[in-house]
Amino acid sequence: MIVFLMAMREEALPLIGYLGLQRSKQPTLFPVFRNGDTWLTVSGVGKVNAAAAATALFHVAQQARDAVWLNVGIAGHADLPVGTLRSAHTVTDRASGARWYPPQVLLAGIASSPLTSVDTPELGYPDESLYDMEGAGFYPAALRCSTAEAVQCLKVVSDTREHSVEHLSPRRIGELIDAHREAIADTGAALREATDSLRSARDTDPDVAALLTRHRFSVTQQRQLTRLAQRLAVRAPGQPLIDEAVARARSSRAVLRALQQRLDTLPMQLRTG
């Protein structure tokens, strides 16, 4: 799953169009757009809005873990060319001094810069940082929902010392994001592939669900069942979990015993398939 969090409608429109997102009909605190497992929410400007929108979307999107969370938007910078796309390798909340370090492990191709989130627009651009108003609200909130590698801020330089923020029209904002829509979508897709591989590795056999309805398993036994099913899937790929012995078992304990016995008889190979 990918979640895009954008502060302004003008920033969001190019991605909404490119990704074929539709306005969600669910009642939501913030506008939500969706196409399959790609979500986008428009938070409004500022850290509090960004944190609230991230939290709200987490619940709207069935609290999916290990999702990709991208805060995409415009940012100011002292002297980078207008239109430059950067990821944030640090996110600093200027008000509190808190700082986060998004791991830049899966962002090949996109150069990175520090990002400072401010409460009022920064017009002096005092250092080499990007300046926005959402990153430091979005990042810690999204970090509660996923793994740090998949939570990133992608910013397009919109204003600099030479190009004042006052000249930014809504149309221009849309154009700045639109110019990078492919790179942004590709980054999201690459991150999703990585996080999906974590999730699919943890998927359990549907037969586990069938066994859980057939017998009463304690919480500990459920964990044992899941792990035994995983181990059997690795050691004897393609073989059904419910064989004759398991089907005959009259209790949860007998099921676990039958599975363990089957596992014990399999030869140990270090490679499967």
Added chain:
Amino acid sequence: MIYIEDALGGHPRAQRILARFPQATRVGCARYTEVFNPRAQNFRLQKRDPALLLAHKHRRLVLPAPPGYGIGGTHNYYFSHMLNCVYDCRYCFLQGMFRSAHYVVFVNYEDFATAIDSTLARHDGDHCWFFSGYDCDSLAYDPVTGFAEWALECFARRPRAHLELRTKSTQIRSLLAREPLPNVVVAFSFTPAGAHAALEHKVPSLNKRLAALRKLADAGWRIGLRFDPLIYSAGYAADYRQLFEQVFAAVPGSSVHSVSFGAFRLPRDFFKTLVSLYPREPLFAGPLDTAAATIGYRNDLEAELLDFCEVQLRDRVNADRLFRCLP
């Protein structure tokens, strides 16, 4: 990406390392722990492209080695100039110990020397062993860290201190560049070809490591052979017999300082982390006793594996140089 602790400023070793990566983005941080190991990091994802962290080690520079880690010495310690490893062995306990796969290099090597001196002072007149390959591979990242050159210089001046460099690498240039030291053992770890192919990702081939080992032995260095962890598989007997033949054919008996062996085992918490990172890994789906506090092979299999290897090794090395690693 290279993260550098702000306080390191112009530390010459940090500067030397940075100079090797002129294109890398540099990011300052107050302490490396801000970047390394905070909540919500995934070792498996980070392993795809780990960053380098340059840091200063402030405390606990030299620590007592875990029981069962020694090779005949009475006082055993370890120290880590680095956390994590360029290789990716699926059984490696570092994956369970750290949430981050980034490489941390502590550049204040000289403080390790001070801590080694204080340790030696506590054991007046006695010899002490210092193991360097506990939280990393001692030599694999040596072209970057320059650790071996420093360590050899350090131990050359401390004859009462013994150093084990433990490695799966072939980075032996700094060793070959100088006269061998009688108080340094270069220990190579091996598993059979099947286990190597399935589990030791990015580790140089057995032949390349044997060639490196041979060069060191020819140059007069004392060699350690480490068969730890022993990995069980259906054909383990034939696999280990072949491995022992290959390894002992490559190194003259007179160069072998010590041989140690021990079965695969992991602290329970680490094991659970590894399973959650790699639930489809056959090693973790194997015949393990998952109820024990330390996870290892079922007792009967572990005993069979250990006994078999011990008999094989006794045929090849004197008992006083053979050590069974305790769990």
